[in-house]
Amino acid sequence: MFGGGCSMDQVPFDYLSGKYGDKLGILWLDAHPDIATTNGSSNGHEMVAANLLGKGADQSVTKVKNPISTSHMMYAGLIEKNLRDRDKLVKELNVRFAGPDELKENSQLIIDWIKENKIEYLAVHFDLDVLSPKNFRSVYPAEPYTDEEDFPAAVSGKAEIVGLGIAEHLPWDAINLRKALSEISIFDD
Numbered sequence: 001m002f003g004g005g006c007s008m009d010q011v012p013f014d015y016l017s018g019k020y021g022d023k024l025g026i027l028w029l030d031a032h033p034d035i036a037t038t039n040g041s042s043n044g045h046e047m048v049a050a051n052l053l054g055k056g057a058d059q060s061v062t063k064v065k066n067p068i069s070t071s072h073m074m075y076a077g078l079i080e081k082n083l084r085d086r087d088k089l090v091k092e093l094n095v096r097f098a099g100p101d102e103l104k105e106n107s108q109l110i111i112d113w114i115k116e117n118k119i120e121y122l123a124v125h126f127d128l129d130v131l132s133p134k135n136f137r138s139v140y141p142a143e144p145y146t147d148e149e150d151f152p153a154a155v156s157g158k159a160e161i162v163g164l165g166i167a168e169h170l171p172w173d174a175i176n177l178r179k180a181l182s183e184i185s186i187f188d189d
Contacts, residue, residue, distance in 0.1 A: 001165040006034045006127055007048045009165035010064065013123045014052065016163045018066035025119035025159065026052065026073045027110065030127035030167075031082075033075055033097075035089045049073065049125075050089055070095050074113045076103060114158045123163030 001008050017024055028034070028049060035049040050056035054067030075090065075097035083090060090097060098109040113119075 001163075001167075006030065006125070006165075006167045008167060009123070009125050009163075010048045010051055012163055012165065013068075013125075014064050014066050016121070016123050017052070017068045020121045020162065022069065022072065023118070023120040024068065024072065024123060024162070025114060025117060025121070026068055026123045026125065028073060028075045028125045029077055030075070030125060031077075031079075032127075033078060033083070033087045033090050033095075034125075035087055035093075035095070053089075053093065053095075055089060055093065071117050072119065074098070074110065076107075076110055111158050119159050121162045122159045123165075124161060125165050125167065127167040 001012055013026060026049075033049060034047065035053075035055075047056045051064050052068055053070055053073060054064060056064075070093045073095055075095065077100050078090070078097040079099055080097070089095070096113055102109055114122075
Protein backbone atom coordinates (compact mmCIF):
# COMPACT_ATOMS: atom_id res chain seq x y z
CA MET A 1 0.00 0.00 0.00
CA PHE A 2 1.24 3.46 -0.72
CA GLY A 3 -0.13 6.81 0.34
CA GLY A 4 -3.19 7.77 2.29
CA GLY A 5 -3.83 7.91 6.00
CA CYS A 6 -2.70 5.27 8.45
CA SER A 7 -6.04 3.48 8.34
CA MET A 8 -5.14 2.23 4.85
CA ASP A 9 -3.26 -0.66 6.48
CA GLN A 10 -6.22 -2.02 8.42
CA VAL A 11 -7.80 -4.23 5.75
CA PRO A 12 -4.55 -5.61 4.25
CA PHE A 13 -3.00 -6.30 7.67
CA ASP A 14 -6.25 -7.92 8.82
CA TYR A 15 -6.08 -10.15 5.73
CA LEU A 16 -2.43 -11.04 6.45
CA SER A 17 -3.31 -11.86 10.05
CA GLY A 18 -5.96 -14.27 8.77
CA LYS A 19 -3.51 -15.81 6.33
CA TYR A 20 -0.48 -16.20 8.64
CA GLY A 21 -2.09 -16.37 12.09
CA ASP A 22 0.33 -16.24 15.01
CA LYS A 23 3.32 -16.40 12.63
CA LEU A 24 2.62 -12.76 11.64
CA GLY A 25 4.03 -9.77 13.46
CA ILE A 26 3.23 -6.12 12.84
CA LEU A 27 6.10 -3.67 13.13
CA TRP A 28 4.73 -0.11 13.47
CA LEU A 29 7.08 2.75 12.47
CA ASP A 30 5.25 5.97 13.21
CA ALA A 31 5.57 9.18 15.21
CA HIS A 32 2.16 8.28 16.71
CA PRO A 33 0.96 4.86 17.85
CA ASP A 34 -2.48 5.08 16.15
CA ILE A 35 -3.95 3.16 19.07
CA ALA A 36 -6.68 5.57 20.18
CA THR A 37 -10.27 4.53 20.80
CA THR A 38 -13.48 6.46 20.28
CA ASN A 39 -13.09 7.67 23.87
CA GLY A 40 -9.93 9.58 22.93
CA SER A 41 -10.35 10.47 19.27
CA SER A 42 -12.81 10.86 16.45
CA ASN A 43 -10.19 10.29 13.74
CA GLY A 44 -10.17 6.81 12.19
CA HIS A 45 -6.50 7.06 11.25
CA GLU A 46 -5.64 7.33 14.96
CA MET A 47 -7.47 4.08 15.77
CA VAL A 48 -6.13 1.59 13.23
CA ALA A 49 -3.66 -0.17 15.56
CA ALA A 50 -6.30 -0.49 18.28
CA ASN A 51 -8.68 -1.91 15.69
CA LEU A 52 -6.09 -4.45 14.50
CA LEU A 53 -5.60 -5.53 18.12
CA GLY A 54 -9.37 -5.94 18.50
CA LYS A 55 -9.46 -3.13 21.08
CA GLY A 56 -10.63 -0.21 18.96
CA ALA A 57 -13.98 1.16 17.98
CA ASP A 58 -17.12 -0.94 17.71
CA GLN A 59 -15.88 -4.00 15.83
CA SER A 60 -19.10 -4.16 13.80
CA VAL A 61 -18.02 -0.84 12.30
CA THR A 62 -14.29 -1.47 11.89
CA LYS A 63 -14.76 -5.08 10.71
CA VAL A 64 -11.41 -6.53 11.83
CA LYS A 65 -11.94 -10.26 11.34
CA ASN A 66 -8.51 -11.44 12.47
CA PRO A 67 -7.28 -9.37 15.43
CA ILE A 68 -3.58 -9.72 16.18
CA SER A 69 -2.22 -10.54 19.61
CA THR A 70 -0.67 -7.61 21.48
CA SER A 71 2.55 -9.64 21.75
CA HIS A 72 2.74 -9.69 17.94
CA MET A 73 2.77 -5.91 17.50
CA MET A 74 5.81 -3.75 18.18
CA TYR A 75 6.38 -0.02 17.84
CA ALA A 76 9.83 0.97 16.61
CA GLY A 77 10.97 4.54 17.14
CA LEU A 78 8.10 5.57 19.39
CA ILE A 79 9.08 8.31 21.85
CA GLU A 80 7.57 7.49 25.24
CA LYS A 81 7.47 11.08 26.53
CA ASN A 82 5.45 12.10 23.46
CA LEU A 83 2.62 9.65 24.17
CA ARG A 84 -0.69 11.45 24.61
CA ASP A 85 -3.71 10.51 26.74
CA ARG A 86 -5.32 8.95 23.66
CA ASP A 87 -2.27 6.67 23.31
CA LYS A 88 -2.68 5.05 26.73
CA LEU A 89 -3.46 1.61 25.28
CA VAL A 90 0.22 1.21 24.37
CA LYS A 91 1.03 0.79 28.05
CA GLU A 92 -2.32 -0.63 29.20
CA LEU A 93 -2.03 -3.48 26.71
CA ASN A 94 1.73 -3.80 27.28
CA VAL A 95 2.51 -3.45 23.57
CA ARG A 96 6.27 -3.64 23.11
CA PHE A 97 8.05 -0.53 21.89
CA ALA A 98 11.57 0.76 21.47
CA GLY A 99 12.55 4.39 21.16
CA PRO A 100 14.88 5.94 18.58
CA ASP A 101 17.79 6.08 21.01
CA GLU A 102 17.43 2.37 21.74
CA LEU A 103 17.44 1.56 18.03
CA LYS A 104 20.13 4.02 16.96
CA GLU A 105 22.98 1.52 17.23
CA ASN A 106 21.22 -1.65 16.05
CA SER A 107 17.92 -3.44 15.67
CA GLN A 108 18.55 -6.14 18.29
CA LEU A 109 15.40 -5.28 20.27
CA ILE A 110 13.30 -5.89 17.17
CA ILE A 111 15.16 -9.09 16.36
CA ASP A 112 14.63 -10.31 19.95
CA TRP A 113 10.89 -9.58 19.67
CA ILE A 114 10.72 -11.55 16.41
CA LYS A 115 12.52 -14.53 17.96
CA GLU A 116 10.58 -14.50 21.25
CA ASN A 117 7.24 -14.56 19.44
CA LYS A 118 8.30 -17.02 16.71
CA ILE A 119 7.36 -14.48 14.04
CA GLU A 120 8.04 -15.71 10.52
CA TYR A 121 6.20 -12.99 8.58
CA LEU A 122 6.12 -9.23 9.08
CA ALA A 123 3.68 -6.55 8.05
CA VAL A 124 5.39 -3.17 8.34
CA HIS A 125 3.50 0.08 8.83
CA PHE A 126 5.89 2.83 7.75
CA ASP A 127 4.40 6.26 8.33
CA LEU A 128 6.54 8.84 6.61
CA ASP A 129 5.93 11.27 9.48
CA VAL A 130 8.94 9.63 11.15
CA LEU A 131 11.09 11.38 8.55
CA SER A 132 12.03 15.01 9.01
CA PRO A 133 9.97 17.32 6.79
CA LYS A 134 13.18 19.32 6.34
CA ASN A 135 14.76 16.35 4.55
CA PHE A 136 11.73 14.67 2.98
CA ARG A 137 9.14 17.16 1.79
CA SER A 138 6.44 14.83 0.49
CA VAL A 139 4.82 14.23 3.86
CA TYR A 140 1.80 15.70 5.61
CA PRO A 141 3.87 17.78 8.09
CA ALA A 142 5.67 19.46 5.18
CA GLU A 143 2.50 21.16 3.97
CA PRO A 144 3.56 24.66 2.96
CA TYR A 145 3.09 27.32 5.62
CA THR A 146 2.58 24.70 8.34
CA ASP A 147 4.65 24.91 11.51
CA GLU A 148 6.57 21.63 11.67
CA GLU A 149 6.66 21.92 15.45
CA ASP A 150 2.98 20.94 15.35
CA PHE A 151 4.07 17.42 14.26
CA PRO A 152 6.40 15.20 16.37
CA ALA A 153 8.48 13.68 14.16
CA ALA A 154 18.19 -5.56 9.86
CA VAL A 155 14.87 -7.34 10.52
CA SER A 156 14.24 -8.71 6.99
CA GLY A 157 16.71 -11.54 7.58
CA LYS A 158 14.72 -12.72 10.60
CA ALA A 159 11.19 -12.68 9.15
CA GLU A 160 9.75 -12.45 5.66
CA ILE A 161 8.15 -9.09 4.99
CA VAL A 162 4.72 -9.86 3.53
CA GLY A 163 3.10 -6.44 3.85
CA LEU A 164 4.30 -2.86 3.72
CA GLY A 165 2.18 0.22 4.15
CA ILE A 166 3.79 3.57 3.45
CA ALA A 167 1.39 6.06 4.95
CA GLU A 168 0.85 9.80 4.66
CA HIS A 169 2.76 10.33 1.43
CA LEU A 170 1.53 13.71 0.27
CA PRO A 171 3.74 15.23 -2.43
CA TRP A 172 3.09 18.89 -1.68
CA ASP A 173 5.59 20.13 -4.26
CA ALA A 174 3.97 18.05 -7.02
CA ILE A 175 0.50 19.18 -5.92
CA ASN A 176 1.56 22.84 -5.98
CA LEU A 177 3.25 22.41 -9.38
CA ARG A 178 0.09 20.80 -10.78
CA LYS A 179 -1.99 23.71 -9.48
CA ALA A 180 0.40 26.25 -10.99
CA LEU A 181 0.51 24.47 -14.36
CA SER A 182 -3.28 24.19 -14.47
CA GLU A 183 -3.41 27.96 -14.81
CA ILE A 184 -1.46 27.89 -18.09
CA SER A 185 -3.74 27.76 -21.11
CA ILE A 186 -1.87 24.98 -22.95
CA PHE A 187 -2.72 22.61 -20.09
CA ASP A 188 -6.48 23.32 -20.21
CA ASP A 189 -8.78 20.40 -20.95
